[in-house]
Amino acid sequence: MTVIVIGAGVAGLACALALADHEQDVELHEAAPQAGGRCRSWRDARQGVALDNGSHVLVGGNRHALAYLKRIEARDGLRPAPFTLTLADAADGGRRSVPPYQLLPDLARSLGRLRAPGRATVADRLVGLEHQHDVWQPLCLAALNTPPAQASARLFRAVLARSLWQGPWAGRLLLPQRPLSDVFVTPALSTLRGLGAQIRLGHPLRQVIFRQNRVDSLRFDDYQRHLSRHDRVVLALPWHRATDFLPHLPTLPGRAIINGHFLCRDAEGGDQGPIAVQNGLAHWLFRRGNVLSATLSAADSLLAWPSELLARLLWRDIARITGQSRPPAAWRIIKERQATLRHDPTTDALRPASRQGRNLYLAGDWTATGLPCTLESAILSGKIAAKQLIDDLF
Numbered sequence: 001m002t003v004i005v006i007g008a009g010v011a012g013l014a015c016a017l018a019l020a021d022h023e024q025d026v027e028l029h030e031a032a033p034q035a036g037g038r039c040r041s042w043r044d045a046r047q048g049v050a051l052d053n054g055s056h057v058l059v060g061g062n063r064h065a066l067a068y069l070k071r072i073e074a075r076d077g078l079r080p081a082p083f084t085l086t087l088a089d090a091a092d093g094g095r096r097s098v099p100p101y102q103l104l105p106d107l108a109r110s111l112g113r114l115r116a117p118g119r120a121t122v123a124d125r126l127v128g129l130e131h132q133h134d135v136w137q138p139l140c141l142a143a144l145n146t147p148p149a150q151a152s153a154r155l156f157r158a159v160l161a162r163s164l165w166q167g168p169w170a171g172r173l174l175l176p177q178r179p180l181s182d183v184f185v186t187p188a189l190s191t192l193r194g195l196g197a198q199i200r201l202g203h204p205l206r207q208v209i210f211r212q213n214r215v216d217s218l219r220f221d222d223y224q225r226h227l228s229r230h231d232r233v234v235l236a237l238p239w240h241r242a243t244d245f246l247p248h249l250p251t252l253p254g255r256a257i258i259n260g261h262f263l264c265r266d267a268e269g270g271d272q273g274p275i276a277v278q279n280g281l282a283h284w285l286f287r288r289g290n291v292l293s294a295t296l297s298a299a300d301s302l303l304a305w306p307s308e309l310l311a312r313l314l315w316r317d318i319a320r321i322t323g324q325s326r327p328p329a330a331w332r333i334i335k336e337r338q339a340t341l342r343h344d345p346t347t348d349a350l351r352p353a354s355r356q357g358r359n360l361y362l363a364g365d366w367t368a369t370g371l372p373c374t375l376e377s378a379i380l381s382g383k384i385a386a387k388q389l390i391d392d393l394f
């Protein structure tokens with residue numbers, strides 16, 4: 001029996017790994033020339049450094065993601081950010097810090113309030129909290145990539161309950177200290193190869209052929225792969241690709257994220273931890289080495305803006321907040337149109353389960369994991385698909 005996993009994003013990698021660890025024969029097919037999907041990096045010719053498609057953050061409570069990193073021996077790829085949250089005002093460059101203990105009264109209240117009917121939004125539930133505007137709304141936008149007025153209260157509660165509410169360690173931000181691919185992807189590919197998995201990059205699936213409610217064969221450009229009675233398929237594709245093959249799946253709305261990466265001339269530039277930006281275009285600033293990065297969540301309305309304009313406005317925020325006096329040596333704007341789902345209550349209710357038929361399973365951050373589209377959700381989805389598949393065999 002062979003399990004054919006389609007898509008080598010983090011969900012597909014985690015699923016393939018869980019299956020290979022259970023001594024299943026695994027084939028992994030990825031359309032792009034590199035694995036990693038929405039969590040990837042490359043060496044940028046303009047900047048002469050490795051860039052990520054977008055700054056990624058984990059928290060100490062992301063237990064599935066941390067177990068995955070331990071399994072691929074890449075746990076040292078994350079470093080903890082300072083405990084204290086730094087807020088900066090892009091209008092005047094002013095900064096202040098919010099220590100975690102100041103959030104506790106609000107946190108206790110918010111968890112009670114967010115335990116709400118399925119259709120409630122975050123904005124409905126957090127009115128009047130002391131840190132509603134400076135902490136909870138930016139955290140909601142970052143965690144759900146959806147403005148609080150639309151975001152699902154249930155999902156935001158799931159994030160808080162598994163992070164800050166578990167204690168300071170679980171709420172602490174963890175930042176990749178190397179390019180994303182070096183932390184989440186390359187070590188996973190090496191581990192999989194070591195377990196005998198067959199990996200084909202640049203090998204897109206073109207068609208799924210069904211017969212009597214089973215996947216009968218998979219068509220690639222160079223051959224058609226017929227499935228034996230025992231073979232299984234896991235589609236670990238993003239939601240907007242999965243519907244190409246499984247038209248019965250609901251059409252779910254996505255949300256964009258824009259990142260601006262700036263190569264700084266001034267070697268010394270202040271904080272290493274993320275800074276939450278108020279009154280600016282950017283929402284968060286990050287620094288790794290001499291690259292300063294600005295993240296803009298739920299950025300759909302800005303996708304049509306020219307990159308030059310976005311770079312100019314983001315750099316204005318960065319210069320005010322970090323005191324950079326000289327313009328960047330180089331910059332790059334990356335627009336990820338389908339970065340995550342739009343996490344409103346209606347979309348949340350439509351997310352599909354993993355098992356899709358007698359020999360077909362889904363994985364991906366957007367499936368019904370109970371978490372927003374994050375690395376934690378992607379890795380959990382891969383483990384859920386692998387577990388269901390193995391349980392169904394016996």
Ligand SMILES: Cc1cc2nc3c(=O)[nH]c(=O)nc-3n(C[C@H](O)[C@H](O)[C@H](O)COP(=O)(O)OP(=O)(O)OC[C@H]3O[C@@H](n4cnc5c(N)ncnc54)[C@H](O)[C@@H]3O)c2cc1C
Binds near residue numbers: 010030038
């Ligand atoms: C800019 C940005 C910032 C983010 N920030 C964070 C963060 O701070 N923290 C966090 O936890 N998460 C963050 N995320 C979300 C995180 O990156 C995703 O949740 C995760 O990478 C999704 O993994 P996945 O495997 O489910 O999907 P994907 O990464 O989309 O993987 C699907 C794979 O399927 C492949 N594929 C598509 N079609 C085919 C085909 N026909 N045949 C074969 N393969 C195919 C794709 O090429 C891709 O590699 C961010 C995402 C973005 C875009």
